[in-house]
Amino acid sequence: MSIGKGHHLHLIDGSGFIFRAFHALPPLTRKSDGLPVGAVSGFCNMLLKMVEGNTGDDAPTHLAVIFDHSSKTFRNDIYPQYKAQRPPLPEDLRPQIPLTREATRAFGLCCIEQEGWEADDLIATFAVQARDAGARVTIISSDKDLMQLVGGGVEMMDGMKNVRIGPEEVEAKFGVGPEKVVDVQALAGDSVDNVPGAPGIGIKTAALLINEYGDVETLLERAEEIKQPKRRQSLIENAEQIRISKQLVTLEQNVPVEVGIDAMEVQPLEAEKVLPFLAEMEFRTITNRVAEKLGADAPTIDDTPKGSTAGKEPDLPTMDHSAYEIVRDEAALQVWIDRAYERGYVSVDTETTGLDEMRAGLVGVCLAIDPGRACYVPLAHVNGTGDLLGGAERAEGQMDFDRALEMLRPMLEDASILKILQNAKYDLKIFANEGITLTPIDDTMLISYALNAGLHTHGMDALSERYLDHKPIPIKDLIGSGKKQITFDQVKIDEAAPYAAEDADITARLWTTLKPRLAAEHVTTVYETMERPLVPVLAQMERYGIKVNRDHLSRMSNSFAQKMAGLEDEIQKLAGRKFNVGSPKQLGEILFDEMGLEGGKKGKTGAYSTGADVLETLAAQGHDLPARVLDWRQLSKLKSTYTDALQEHIHPETGRVHTSYSIAGANTGRLASTDPNLQNIPVRTEEGRRIREAFIPEEGNTLVSLDYSQIELRILAHIADIPALKQAFRDGLDIHAMTASEMFDVPLDEMTPDVRRQAKAINFGVIYGISAFGLANNLRIPREDAKAFIDRYFERFPGIRQYMDETVAFAKEHKYVETLFGRRIHTPEIGAKGPRAGFANRAAINAPIQGTAADIIRRAMIRVPPAIEAAKLPGRMLLQVHDELLFEVPKDAANDLIETVRDVMENAASPAVHLDVPLTVDGGTGSNWAEAH
């Protein structure tokens, strides 16, 4: 049924309502776990009123709730300051935002939001579509920006005050009719949204002028005629600003909407959808009211307080592999897509031919609607393994690959359907290969990471066994291992399906179990601001890769090989026999048994230790063999790990190297780079630094490197609250020299490099949870001297000792520590007996510092792509190395890029945290990474 005459469309301004409910209602938290739900409660009451109150002739036939999607819209391109001064979302409101979406869907209502558009633009578009089709439209909102839409069958209703707003009410407010509202707004401006308007002109004057001249354009053309000098001057001087203001306040009525108004037809309230949601929120009154209205039994609400970690496990149906469906045709797939739309969220998993997203092909897609309801959609399975002549033939019983993706695409890209994944970045990249942008997403791996970093790993198998008490089917059962390993497309569909669908099922179950704990354990903000938004950013960086000069690496490899051969000969001559220089065991025997050198220490395995420190000590005593071995080892390392291995990682089609970042690997919040690790490319030695020369920009471009200066020490100065350090950073002093001066009473202008070096080692030592032994080792000084240094340091900076003690005490009490941004790093080993106690204490001291630095650069990385786009720059972010970001940018835009990114990086802590020390960022450019750094 198409919308038209006799129909009545209600468009509810969801975002506006949430804010009003949040501020108007007293705070309310869910009894069982403290989750703030006041706004959700107010929102549900409003929805209920909508559903209940609309029974007469005036009842809507169609209804949709519209939400703002993100803050960035075309208006920011026109005017970057638009809504820029808005305070951040209150902490108590943030976790409620997704819940209001859920509430809308639970009430069986159409829930709409769309990337790049404000709710107002969507409302305008739908209102005009419905009006033009001959239907009546009521916009439920009190937002004055929507008043321009009133008239011709469109009216507004203030949902809270229950007041109708027609053309008369609009005129009473603006002094002009609805069609002139934008002109008045353009002149008057709006301080809340940062619309500039004409200074000195308010609504009254604006209305006067518009009534006289008709519209903004005519007014500006004839501005000279205005008698009042102030007004005339303001209009003439601010003409451009007024025109921009009009663009800002004018709602877009032609948004390319993803949902049609026909889909908004009102559905009857379904008890089985709405009651479980209300019960889960623990809204007793509303639950009972709705149950009564529907003639259904009200579900029992269990709101006994749950322990912070011992949340009651949801009752999940048992794993049943035979319940999984294999989807082989369009009709069957459509049923699952419809279910996803009905539910509003869906678990998704992909099966592919390999683990490297840049080379893997999509083999099948799994969907799970709820725990236990999952399917597998085979797409590219083959029979057998193929032969030398070409690929194997396509297996029977699969739907067309492209057709399936075209059917899935709208759902996968639909802003109103949440896609739940385990390790979302992987699937995001696989779908990106097919031109599909998966959004929005939730990631069970990252939910677990936000909750449990430090307690366990966050892979699916580990999470399933831990939280679902279920061991998933091992992939090896299907594809084998070692030489006989096959790829997933060669697995028979009937065998693949239970494994594949199970993964989506497990993901759905993990989400049900873990997601509610985010709010209960107060890490929703961590997840929402530093984990979830990072996924698409990293996916893009990884897919883009960095160009590497193969010839450069190849030449270095050859040169290293020659030098190594020479050293090997020399070493074996010195040893008096042939042996494997790469074998620490053989080397130890040569050095300490055969040559009888002093200092041989056996480790727990009974082998001599031949680490660099041992060899260096021997070399310093004048022994040539260990000195040669050190040289050999350096070359061996550079050759095998870098010049050789890196070449293998150059992608045949892109000519670039595509690393993969693990988001949930490091306990502290740091990223880790793998396959290849691009976070440990040599830089400390001259020889090694030449490897960085192989990392180059595309023709006409340059590499830009921006890195935080001393970020961890700055964070330490802030957290431990050390006035002298904070002041030194504010004054832009050499922090190590200043520390040395303070400790050793040497004036800054008499500082020697060696004294400064010692102070630097102490500064770093503090970050690591200093010990006399560690410092002595590092500086190669007697332990007593190291201890004296540390005592002196604590004496001069007493806050450091206090920070260390307090952090360990906090860890002992809570079994976790926290970064400034609320990231929790669990410290289960704290309080252990024996040598592990020291480890745990130092890790606890280090984690808030390292973790806060990691949080800051994560925040920067999330803000960089939109900032680059807002500045209309062509640059791309390529790599992250803990405190450094590397970019590729056309040469003529390099300076602008540095300016833009530096601003983002230096202000990345704001507004969540105000640091007492400035963050400073150094930038450089070059035709390779060595130059740029």
Place this chain on the structure above:
DNA sequence: AGAGTCACG
């Protein structure tokens, strides 16, 4: 598979 070594922040 684990230990040893060494590259980075």
Place this chain on the structure above:
DNA sequence: GACGTACGTGACTCTG
């Protein structure tokens, strides 16, 4: 008083 230690990572090689 002894324990044995700098924090966080990943890749490669040897070895059993």
